[in-house]
Structures are given as C-alpha cells and as structure tokens.
Amino acid sequence: MSTQPQPPIDRETLADCETLVADLARAGRAAQRVLARMDDAAKAQALRSAAAALRRNAPAVLAANAQDIAAGEARGLPPAMLDRLRLDDGRLEGMAAAVEAVAALPDPVGEVISRSTVPSGLDLARVRIPIGLIGIIYESRPNVTADAAALCVRAGNAVLLRGGSEAVRSNRAINAALTEGLAAAGVPAEAVQLMPTQDREAVGAMLRAAGLIDMIVPRGGKGLVERVQNDARVPVLAHLDGICHTYVHSAAEPEMARSVALNAKMRRTGICGAMETLLLDANFPAPHAIVDALLDAGCELRGDLRAQAIDPRIAPASANDWDTEYLDAVLSVAVVDGLDAALDHIARHSSGHTDAILTADAAAAERFLAEVDSAIVMVNASTQFADGGEFGLGAEIGIATGRLHARGPVALEGLTTYKWQVRGTGQGRP
Ligand SMILES: NC(=O)C1=CN([C@@H]2O[C@H](COP(=O)(O)OP(=O)(O)OC[C@H]3O[C@@H](n4cnc5c(N)ncnc54)[C@H](OP(=O)(O)O)[C@@H]3O)[C@@H](O)[C@H]2O)C=CC1
Ligand SMILES: N[C@@H](CCC(=O)OP(=O)(O)O)C(=O)O
Incomplete structure (x- = not known):
C-alpha cells in the first residue's frame, strides 16, 4: 500500500x-x-x-x-x-x-x-x-x-x-x-x-x-x-449554521443578562455559536442596559416595533432577519410576551444549534431546557460556549445540528x- x-x-x-x-x-x-x-x-x-x-x-x-x-x-x-x-x-x-x-x-x-x-x-x-x-x-x-x-x-x-x-x-x-x-x-x-x-x-x-x-x-x-x-x-x-438565540426572561438578573448577552454576540461574531437573535421579555426591567452595551460595542441592532421603542438607534428588522445568520456585528432583537412566546419564536427560527435562557427562575429554566429542541440548550451562559474544548471533549469536529x-x-x-x-x-x- x-x-x-x-x-x-x-x-x-x-x-x-x-x-x-x-x-x-x-x-x-x-x-x-x-x-x-x-x-x-x-x-x-x-x-x-x-x-x-x-x-x-x-x-x-x-x-x-x-x-x-x-x-x-x-x-x-x-x-x-x-x-x-x-x-x-x-x-x-x-x-x-x-x-x-x-x-x-x-x-x-x-x-x-x-x-x-x-x-x-x-x-x-x-x-x-x-x-x-x-x-x-x-x-x-x-x-x-x-x-x-x-x-x-x-x-x-x-x-x-x-x-x-x-x-x-x-x-x-x-x-x-x-x-x-x-x-x-x-x-x-x-x-x-x-x-x-x-x-x-x-x-x-x-x-x-x-x-x-x-x-x-x-x-x-x-x-x-x-x-x-x-x-x-x-x-x-x-x-450546519448557527441561528442561536438568547432569551432574557423577566426574572433575569440584569447585570448578568447584560454581560452574558454582550459576550454571546460580541466575543467572536464570526463563529457558529455566536448569538444572532436576542429575545427580550416584555417584563424584563432593564432592557436599555443590554441595548446600550451592544450598541456601544459597535453592534448594529435590527428590531421589531417594540424593540425599536426601547431605543431609536435600533433599525427596523425585515422578515428575513429572524432567519439570518449574520456572523458579524449585527443582531436581530424582538420583544416577546413571556416564556411561551419565546419558545414559539425559537421553534420557528432556531437552526437547532444552541439556544439560551437567562433567568433566576428555576421553573422557567427547566421548561426551557426541556422544551427547546436544539443540540445545546443553556441556562445563564453565553452561547459562545458551544465548543468541544469548552465541553471538556479535548477537541471537536464541530457542532452537530441535526437530531440523530x-x-x-x-x-x-x-x-x-x-x-x-x-x-x-x-x-x-x-
Ligand atoms: N456547526 C458547526 O460546527 C459549524 C458551522 N459552521 C457554519 O459554516 C458557515 C460558515 O462557513 P463558510 O465559510 O460560509 O462555509 P461554506 O458553507 O461556504 O463552505 C463550507 C464547505 O462547503 C463547501 N460548499 C459550500 N457550498 C457548496 C455547494 N453548493 N456544493 C458543494 N460544496 C459546497 C465549500 O466549498 P467551496 O470551497 O467550494 O466553497 C466548503 O468546503 C456558517 O453558516 C457557520 O455557522 C462553521 C463552522 C462550524
Ligand atoms: N466551536 C468553535 C468554532 C467553530 C466555528 O464556528 O468555526 P469557524 O466558523 O470556522 O470560525 C469555537 O467555538 O471556537
């Protein structure tokens, strides 16, 4: 041979x-x-x-x-x-x-x-x-x-x-x-x-x-x-591609939500585990701090009407934005009414790679872990951790996004x- x-x-x-x-x-x-x-x-x-x-x-x-x-x-x-x-x-x-x-x-x-x-x-x-x-x-x-x-x-x-x-x-x-x-x-x-x-x-x-x-x-x-x-x-x-979501639940701890969301988007914008859509719960008390942090870091934000109402610097999102993997300093932002609305959005638009909830409510966290059907589901952590090395596997071929x-x-x-x-x-x- x-x-x-x-x-x-x-x-x-x-x-x-x-x-x-x-x-x-x-x-x-x-x-x-x-x-x-x-x-x-x-x-x-x-x-x-x-x-x-x-x-x-x-x-x-x-x-x-x-x-x-x-x-x-x-x-x-x-x-x-x-x-x-x-x-x-x-x-x-x-x-x-x-x-x-x-x-x-x-x-x-x-x-x-x-x-x-x-x-x-x-x-x-x-x-x-x-x-x-x-x-x-x-x-x-x-x-x-x-x-x-x-x-x-x-x-x-x-x-x-x-x-x-x-x-x-x-x-x-x-x-x-x-x-x-x-x-x-x-x-x-x-x-x-x-x-x-x-x-x-x-x-x-x-x-x-x-x-x-x-x-x-x-x-x-x-x-x-x-x-x-x-x-x-x-x-x-x-x-395959990573259309990864971070849902900031109403009971998220504000400073943790700000720093984790910023990391999920801006640590490295070009990797498949980068957040591409931020879902802000309508009852989360501190959305401005997250939006300011992302804008200050140079991220372009595209939002629905309710997200645009948080900050005039948020541009309008088109229907395509919810299904777009930017791999860049661009993020789509939607305001959702509670956990069920967040789960619905993720079910429609996630690519099955990695999705995260930020919350101090253990019951909401467990529902998210059980109901989001992605390869990796996270609580109170940055989606950028989607990596074999970070998971202690030594190395990785990549992140499998299918179901089998x-x-x-x-x-x-x-x-x-x-x-x-x-x-x-x-x-x-x-
Ligand atoms: N889940 C995971 O583990 C990972 C996912 N990704 C995803 O990869 C994408 C970024 O990578 P990008 O550089 O755009 O990779 P591409 O998808 O463009 O290319 C990847 C490979 O597929 C080949 N390819 C692409 N289209 C075709 C086609 N129609 N027919 C045959 N071969 C094809 C490319 O060949 P050619 O050289 O001819 O273009 C290349 O070898 C992002 O969506 C990212 O999320 C990236 C890394 C890890
Ligand atoms: N899982 C790896 C990244 C995989 C990845 O997205 O690769 P690439 O798109 O080639 O930068 C990590 O988190 O570093």
Missing part, C-alpha cells in the same frame, strides 16, 4: 468525480482496516508522530498558507475569513499540540457501553467500534484539517477531507505533513486523504457514495445545506458506533 499523499489533480484530468471518489473511498476503506487492527498505544504513537511531522514541516505549511492568504487578499476576502484562514508560528504550534492532546485522550474503541445476561442465558455486550470511512466537508479553516484527521484516526476511522477552496494550499501541506508522520508510525497515508480537486461535483459524489463512505459530516452554511439536501444518500451528521446519532460538540464518542457482542453456551431459541 502506498504511503505517499495523493498528488493534486486539476479539472482537465478529472474524468469523472464519481470514479475519483470511489477510488479514494476504496483506498480509505483498506487503510481503515489496518487502523482497526492497531491498539490504543499504536494509534496514540501515530498521532504523536503526525504532530512531530507538522512541526518539522512548519516552513512548508506556513509558505503554503502565505500563498492562500495572498490569493485571498487579492480576491478581497473579508477580514474575518482571512483571520480564520491565517496561520502563524503560534497557530501551527497550537495545531500540533491539539493533535498531541487528541493522542492523549482515552481510546473509545472497545469500550463496553453496557453488558447484561438475559433470561435465555445469553451474555450481551454493546461494544464501541469505529464508524469506518468518514467524509468531512468543511470551511476554509486549516486547523480543522488537523483536528478532524486526529479525531478520526484516534477513533479508528479513515477520513476523506474536503476543505474550503480558499485554504487549498494550506490543507495540502498540512495533509502531506500529517500523512508523513502517520506513515512513519505504520498508519497507511490513505487513512487521511484530502480531496485532490476543489470541483464541487466531487462534494456531490461524496454525498452520493452510499456503501463506500459510511458517514458524511458537512460543516458549513446555507450553500452546503442545499447541496446536502439535494444529493445526500450517505448518512449525514450535519454540522450525536448532537452538539462531536468528538471521539460521536465518531464511533457500536456492535452487540453475544456470548452463548449453545442456546437455541425456543
């Missing part, structure tokens, strides 16, 4: 994206079988070797990244996107350290989730196993290449990575370094493959590769959602499934 990274293929030489994806998937599946035979210590050692290779290849990765940045600047990419794309010595060291941190996590494979003996005398165990070959489609953020590869390998999965086009040179250099390190420790390079073309038809082919790819993680926004809805035949663990398999921050456990192991003593079913 070759341990060389795949060479880039341009569109002219690409006869057929379906064939390309099928070839990559077959190679990935073969590599996964090798990984599946490796024990905890061998997988951890392979990841430490990958981290060392990243450090060794830092000049090549940073040079490739400088080319991506130059191309992005020439294309006029917005500053927030350039910031996500940019690597420097510190960020590269952070990537290598994150790979080592994943190596240090306990191996999830082989964990006995439950075990019991049933009346027939059979001994039943549910045992955690890798999913197999995972396809990940993600935005132009090069650290995701290393994080996703490390998490997949730690959980015994092979991965086919398809990163954002603006990061293509960085991703190729990172992938080359990672696979060099993995191969040196006995993991076939095909365990971590980077899609060798940015042709979006290849994304469609990944989504249609039922039987070849075991699970797809699409991590992105509206354009990707539409593609997934049209093409997906492979099981999907959606990591794994929800919220997805790390090692979310990258596994299980099988039933049945041990008998010669029973036949009566």
